Amino acid sequence: MSDWPLWEVFVRARRGLSHNHVGSLHAPDAQMALRNARDLYTRRNEGVSIWVVPASAITASSPDEKDAFFDPAGDKAYRHPTFYDLPDEVQHL
Amino acid sequence: MDAITTPAAHTEFDAIIDTDGRIEPRDEMPDAYRKTLIRQIAQHAHSEIIGMQPEGNWISRAPSLKRKAILMAKVQDEAGHGLYLYAAAETLGVDRAELLDKLHTGRQKYSSIFNYPTLTWADIGAIGWLVDGAAITNQVPLCRCSYGPYGRAMVRICKEESFHQRQGFELLLTLMRGTPAQQEMAQDAVNRWWYPSIAMFGPPDSASTHTEQSMQWGIKRFSNDELRQKFVDMTVPQSEVLGVTLPDPDLRWNDERGHYDYAPPDYDELFRVIKGDGPCNRQRVERRVAAHEEGAWVREAAAAYAVKRAAEAELAA
Numbered sequence: 001m002s003d004w005p006l007w008e009v010f011v012r013a014r015r016g017l018s019h020n021h022v023g024s025l026h027a028p029d030a031q032m033a034l035r036n037a038r039d040l041y042t043r044r045n046e047g048v049s050i051w052v053v054p055a056s057a058i059t060a061s062s063p064d065e066k067d068a069f070f071d072p073a074g075d076k077a078y079r080h081p082t083f084y085d086l087p088d089e090v091q092h093l
Numbered sequence: 094m095d096a097i098t099t100p101a102a103h104t105e106f107d108a109i110i111d112t113d114g115r116i117e118p119r120d121e122m123p124d125a126y127r128k129t130l131i132r133q134i135a136q137h138a139h140s141e142i143i144g145m146q147p148e149g150n151w152i153s154r155a156p157s158l159k160r161k162a163i164l165m166a167k168v169q170d171e172a173g174h175g176l177y178l179y180a181a182a183e184t185l186g187v188d189r190a191e192l193l194d195k196l197h198t199g200r201q202k203y204s205s206i207f208n209y210p211t212l213t214w215a216d217i218g219a220i221g222w223l224v225d226g227a228a229i230t231n232q233v234p235l236c237r238c239s240y241g242p243y244g245r246a247m248v249r250i251c252k253e254e255s256f257h258q259r260q261g262f263e264l265l266l267t268l269m270r271g272t273p274a275q276q277e278m279a280q281d282a283v284n285r286w287w288y289p290s291i292a293m294f295g296p297p298d299s300a301s302t303h304t305e306q307s308m309q310w311g312i313k314r315f316s317n318d319e320l321r322q323k324f325v326d327m328t329v330p331q332s333e334v335l336g337v338t339l340p341d342p343d344l345r346w347n348d349e350r351g352h353y354d355y356a357p358p359d360y361d362e363l364f365r366v367i368k369g370d371g372p373c374n375r376q377r378v379e380r381r382v383a384a385h386e387e388g389a390w391v392r393e394a395a396a397a398y399a400v401k402r403a404a405e406a407e408l409a410a
Contacts, residue, residue, distance in 0.1 A: 004396070006183070022249075023177060023180055023245075023246070023249075024180045024183075025176065025180060026189065027395075028395045028396045028398070028399035029398075029399035029402060029403065031402070032395055032399065039173075040173055040176055040177075043166075043169065043170070043173065044253075060119070062119070063117070063119045063120050063121075064121075
């Protein structure tokens with residue numbers, strides 16, 4: 001069982017929403033992973049669509065480099081609407 | 094290299110804990126924090142799957158199709174809860190097969206409550222109402238556990254446990270509105286499950302070995318005795334609605350404390366059961382090992398089928 005690959009499971013709760021990560025499971029192949037994901041994560045109609053992704057296929061940013069990695073956005077307050085002071089009487093802006 | 098990076102990384106961990114943030118799988122964390130979580134999550138996962146046994150015992154004898162369907166759904170939930178938790182434990186770098194092996198060989202424990210037998214149908218109601226009620230009291234604060242994957246698993250579990258507790262209460266209520274024999278059966282089940290249920294919160298604070306450190310780390314939010322009191326306070330009024338008597342002659346409202354006074358469980362018994370000397374310890378582990386061994390062919394067949402399908406796909410390409 002431990003040599004079965006790990007799959008990350010993503011569920012779309014209903015149409016109009018994106019798939020969200022809900023957890024993981026082990027399964028011998030993608031089809032079994034889908035069936036297991038249905039039984040494990042949608043026993044109460046929590047979803048209308050499921051993705052399973054081999055955990056080994058995910059490339060993740062490193063928590064150690066978090067500061068440097070996300071640093072470029074840190075000093076760009078002008079990307080936010082609240083950066084701009086406008087007269088109170090201006091409407092719809 | 095380690096000597097330089099480790100202290101700084103622990104400062105980051107401490108900073109997250111201090112601001113009540115969440116630790117995620119790939120973050121640096123102290124070894125003791127990781128070990129504590131693995132021990133606790135594994136024990137929790139084991140409890141879920143061992144917990145399938147006392148209730149599974151009654152599926153074939155449920156008194157109606159409706160009750161049978163409910164009980165099957167509940168036992169399936171317990172299996173699901175076990176899987177959420179094993180997956181959470183695996184994010185800490187342990188292997189599920191290794192955890193199961195430790196359960197099978199007695200090197201990891203499960204909740205003492207599941208070493209008591211389910212003697213009558215009313216026990217299914219008492220388990221839902223009292224045992225799952227105590228579990229929920231324990232588990233709701235765990236949704237805010239400092240370790241992200243554990244907290245998220247607990248959110249799912251708590252949502253589902255609510256059905257478990259309500260079906261148990263309703264089952265007992267149905268018996269209490271039935272014949273004198275049914276009422277007696279319900280009362281007898283409550284008599285037997287009350288003390289094991291309040292013992293589920295663990296030893297008293299004065300004798301609890303892990304509490305202080307776990308509270309500092311944000312794994313635990315309330316002490317054993319605080320949770321026990323909370324459970325007693327919630328349960329006494331429910332027992333009055335049911336019309337059952339909780340088997341504690343000392344149970345009464347204390348105006349000054351704003352809580353119910355109650356006689357504590359027999360902690361010597363709790364420790365005996367945890368150490369392996371409960372009514373069903375041996376049976377539970379034997380059954381688990383047998384289920385694992387008897388299920389080996391299913392795992393092998395699934396693996397063989399996956400290999401065959403992969404080969405077919407390759408030929409077709």
